[in-house]
Each structure stands twice: as C-alpha cells, then as structure tokens.
Amino acid sequence: MAPKVNINDIALKTGLSITTVSRVLNGKAEQYRIGKKSQQKIKEAARELNYIPNQYAANLRTGKSNTIALIVPSLNNPFFAGIASKINAEVRKFGYITIIGDSDENQEIEKIELLQLMSRNIEGLIIVPCGNEWEHIKHLHDLGLPVICIDRYFENVDLPYVSTDNYEGAYSATKYLLDHGHVSIACIQGVQAATPNKLRVQGFEDAMKEAGITDYSIVGDDYSVQNGYLETKLLFQHKTKPTAIFSLNNTIAMGCLKALKEEKIKIPEDVSLITFDDHPYLDFLATPLTCIAQPVSDISKIAIKFLFSRINNNEKNINQVLLKPKMKIKESVRNIL
Amino acid sequence: MAPKVNINDIALKTGLSITTVSRVLNGKAEQYRIGKKSQQKIKEAARELNYIPNQYAANLRTGKSNTIALIVPSLNNPFFAGIASKINAEVRKFGYITIIGDSDENQEIEKIELLQLMSRNIEGLIIVPCGNEWEHIKHLHDLGLPVICIDRYFENVDLPYVSTDNYEGAYSATKYLLDHGHVSIACIQGVQAATPNKLRVQGFEDAMKEAGITDYSIVGDDYSVQNGYLETKLLFQHKTKPTAIFSLNNTIAMGCLKALKEEKIKIPEDVSLITFDDHPYLDFLATPLTCIAQPVSDISKIAIKFLFSRINNNEKNINQVLLKPKMKIKESVRNIL
C-alpha cells in the first residue's frame, strides 16, 4: 500500500499547523476562527492530496467509532438479509456504518464475532441471537453498550428488544386453519428453546386447545430447510396424515415444499400449508403460500430508533416491544368444511 | 459505556510492564523469553478483568486492520446475500473480518461507502460494482489496495475479477430456446453499460444471428423487479408476442413472473421463460424455472484466494477469470417444434 496522506502532509503543504488542519477538516473552522484563506488552502490541499481521514486514529482520541454492529444467524435467509439491508441503509442516515456479522446459527461463532466487534469499538449492537444463552449479551449491555435484540429475544431478561407478536401470529394462523375445518394439524418448529419459537408453539397450542383439540403433533427442532424437509417426510409416513401443516418459519417452509413436491402431495388439495415469514417469491409458487408476515421494515426502524436514543441520549429504559404480524391470505389453505 | 480495561490495567495488576503484557497477549512470549509464571499471571489477569483488545489502537501502530470490505449492490437480492454470506464465512478463516456495504445500486452511495471504508483502513476490497464508472475503483487499486471485482466487472480495465462466463451462459440459454423451436424471443436486460449485461446480450444476439434470426427485441435497462414487470407487460401489448422470454437476472425474472401472473399468461404453455441466476425457490414456483446458475460459491472462494494472495504475498498479477455457468433445466421452456 502506498503511504497514506495524513493531516501532517496537509499541514506541511499549506504551511499551517496540524491543529488548524484538523479543525478545518472537521468543520470547526468558525468555532475556532480560522481565516477564510486558510480554510480554502487546507480544503484544496486535502483534495489535491486525496486525503482520507484515518477513522481509527480519530477514534482512539475521541472514543467515537461511528460504528454499530448487526449480527444475524444467516445472511442466506432472505428474512435476515432483508433486515440487514434495511438496517444498513437506515444507520447510514445517522452518519454511522454497520458491521454485519453472520453467526451461522452457531452460538460459539456468535460469541467470537461479538468479541471481535467489541475490539472494534462498536457503539451499539443489534442482534438476532441464535441460541438460548443470553449471558454474554447481557454482559455487554451491563457494561453500558447499547444493545437491542430483534426478531429473537429472551423473556424475563432485562434486554431491550423489538420483535413480532409471535404468539398472536401463531394463534391467528392456527385459528385460520381451524376455521377452515382442519383438525389434524402438524406444527413444524425451529429451535425449541428460542423465545419466538416457544411463543409460536404456545399460540398454536392455545388455539388448538380452545378448539377442544388435544391430538396434534409438534415436530422439528431446527430453523433449517433440512428440518422442514425431514419432518414433512416423516409426517406423511404416519397412518394418520395431517390435513394441514403450520411451518414456523420460511426455511422450514422451503423444506416442507421440497418434501411435498417429492411425495407429490398437492397444496392445498392434499394438505394445507401456512407459514411464518413472507417473501416475494411466495406469490409465485405453484400454490401461493398463505403466510404470517412480520413487519420487517418497522422492526428495523424501531430498533434503530431505540439504539440511537441509547447512544445519543443515553436513554436507559429497557424498551421491549412486539409488533403485530399480518396474515397474508393466499391460496395454500383449503376449506374442508 | 464503562471505561474499558486496557493493557495498562493488566500491567498494574500484575506488576509487570505493558511491554510484557502486550507480548504475552500477542503470543510472542516465547520469542521474547517471558517467564512462565509471568505469562500465567498476565493471562489470568486478562481474563479476570475481561480485557478486550483495542483493535484500533493496535492498527494505528501496526497498520494492520485485519479487515476487508465487501460492497454489493443489494443485500436484498438473494444472489448477493448468498455471496455475502459465503465471503463472510471464508474471510473469517483467515482471521479477518468483513465489513459489508450495500450500495443500493447507486454509484454515488458506492463512492461514499468506499471512502468510509478506506477511512477504516481496510486491507482489501471485494466489490460488485454497481455502475459503469470504474475510475474510483481503479484508483484504489493503483494506490496499492488489493481489489477484486466479482460478478460485475470492467472490460479492458486492469482490475482483477472473478465472474461467470456470461457470454457462454447467455449463448447456451438462447441456443436452448432455439433448439426448442422458439424464434420470437424477447430478452429483458439490466443495466446496459454493465459488462456482464453486455456479454449476456451479446451471447443472446450471437446465438440468434447464428440461427439466422434478426428480428428479436432486447428491452429493459435496470436490474430491478419493476423493470422486469414493466417490460413484460409491454411485451405483451405488441401485436407479435414473444413465445419465449430470456430474463437476464433473478430480479428481472421476478418482475416477469409478476406480470405474467397478472396477465394470466401461463408458463410454459403460453410463453417459455429462462433466466440467469438460480435460487432455491425457483424449484417450487408454479412452473420451476429453467435457469443459468452461476457458481456463487466458487466465485467467492476464488475471489478470496486472490485477495489474500495479494494481501499476504503481495501478488501482483491482475487475475481475471471467468467460471462456467451451469444450465439447470426445469420446466419453464416448452418445446414448440
């Protein structure tokens, strides 16, 4: 790498001191009454020399890195990619930059990433925690780092979060299936210990119980395509096959689709399907999938709002909010009444 | 934020000098013959105090940031999200971290991001350039920053790149349509000035001309869903409607699907469709889409290999490689012979 130009070079070139250069380049010229001609000279020299400020040096001095971190379980999941894209764009408006980490649904990687990010003096963290351990995250929060969990979070832990009302989403999805005459409903879940998953399962169960149905299956243990695939395969090995499947997220739904296709089971003729999470492609599937859409954009925006109110205003409240999901009715649920 | 623990605190606590602390914590204990007990004490103290090294300070001294940057046009596009995910994971293996930028298909944002990243002392850059200006990227390359373009790149510019053989992909896709009896083929393109787009168009045209067909339409000007949608709508306003559409990327294909669905035009009965770019969802569409799949994983790996050979071995060759795409034949092309 060619040696970089620094403010000292500019000082030399203009015959002014680095102090003056720094002040002009930081827009503090007026405040420190730097002469107009000096300002001109400095700005011109900076342009000519292609000066690029060294954030790290500045950060070392000021303690401000203008950086926040986002950790998601998998950028490959369009749901999280969407969040990342949104957050990235929103954060830029605050003059900050986002470092995106991908924990690959692996808590150990998550921890390592977190340390690396802390080493980089992040001023805030938005995280979709990928496991059920929360201590390492709470620890950072206690240290004073502004932290917001999104999508996934921890109940009964004093950490701010913004997520979807998963219970309600699952409850209404199940209700919808019930209202269409389904009784034998299978629910394919993700990571069991995760709060959203627990709440979704609970919403499902409550709706079932309210309908007086106690004979349902809840299977699966992982937010993966593979899990959706295998569990769907298994479901149709049983003597009593479900008339409807409730997939607890988009990747599981994909596995589901794959298995159903292989088995030549038609949606919604042979089985009805409803899933958590939306995606543009869902509309173009063989059968457009009815889904529980999470307000991704709102979640991102609110999370950032909270984060920056912690960063800038030193807000101390532990905000915990759940946004209402929205059911998008398409064609994957058959009325069997 | 709570005041952070630094090596000085450890030095104080252990009664050793910061020099010794630094050396032990950097694994240079043996090299500098630090006593075993001292090493123990230091490591223990670091753990007890929850020491987190300050990368920025270290970087300031050493010039190594252990950071590379990735800029993609849109994380929302699953194709780029996949690349980002892959690169993120691969880079970690080298002990580096990736800062991901999203240019939102906007060259001005790309430039701004680039500056911000340079301010953060990145040691390398992998970029999917979103426009047809290459000077700002070449400039960084000339400055000595290891740069690799992926997916999109510039012809006749001395910048390393790893991409797909777009010409071949488009040529064989077109050939495939022709072989199935299609004559009236419409091609919906993306950003016209972009190299991959140009090559795809060229592959399309060459195949058509070879078949003796000169009457074809090439429409569109943008890698957006909207573009695919509008152009498809327009195509079917004409008196002579195409029997096949060749979509030049996945987002365009989505717009295409949307328009076809609205117009109740069936694939492949009414029109055949083939698209560049693969995605898991493609298999589950109403009609699984035949596509030209790019070797995303290989592109990412090779790019990183090149990048680190520049970073570590000061490799100077301008590597420019094109990988063969793979046609995945599904059900969206009808044989009309």
Add this chain to the structure above:
DNA sequence: TTGAATTGTACAAACGTTTGCGCATTTAAA
C-alpha cells in the same frame, strides 16, 4: 498612546497499542 478586545493560529498531551533496543540478573563455562 494605551489597554482591552478580537482574531488567527500553534504547542503539546492524550488515546491504547507495538516494538527496537538495552539493561539487569542469573546461570554456565573456564
């Protein structure tokens, strides 16, 4: 003419690391 106020600028320390060099102290060899 004097003194105060204003204007324009610079010194030097600090941020948390890393590292070339050098200095004790101990051990081993003669």
Add this chain to the structure above:
DNA sequence: TTTAAATGCGCAAACGTTTGTACAATTCAA
C-alpha cells in the same frame, strides 16, 4: 573466582488524530 552466555523484562518512541490552553498580532475604543 572471572567472564561469557542466557534469561527476563522494561524504556520510550511511534502510529494519526483531537483538543484545552496559550500566545502573538491586529483592531478598536478611549
């Protein structure tokens, strides 16, 4: 014993910024 080698560690400078303070020169009022 004396001397050389080996062992263990610390000093202080440097990386590129920012900023509290200070100081000189000019302008202005009296």
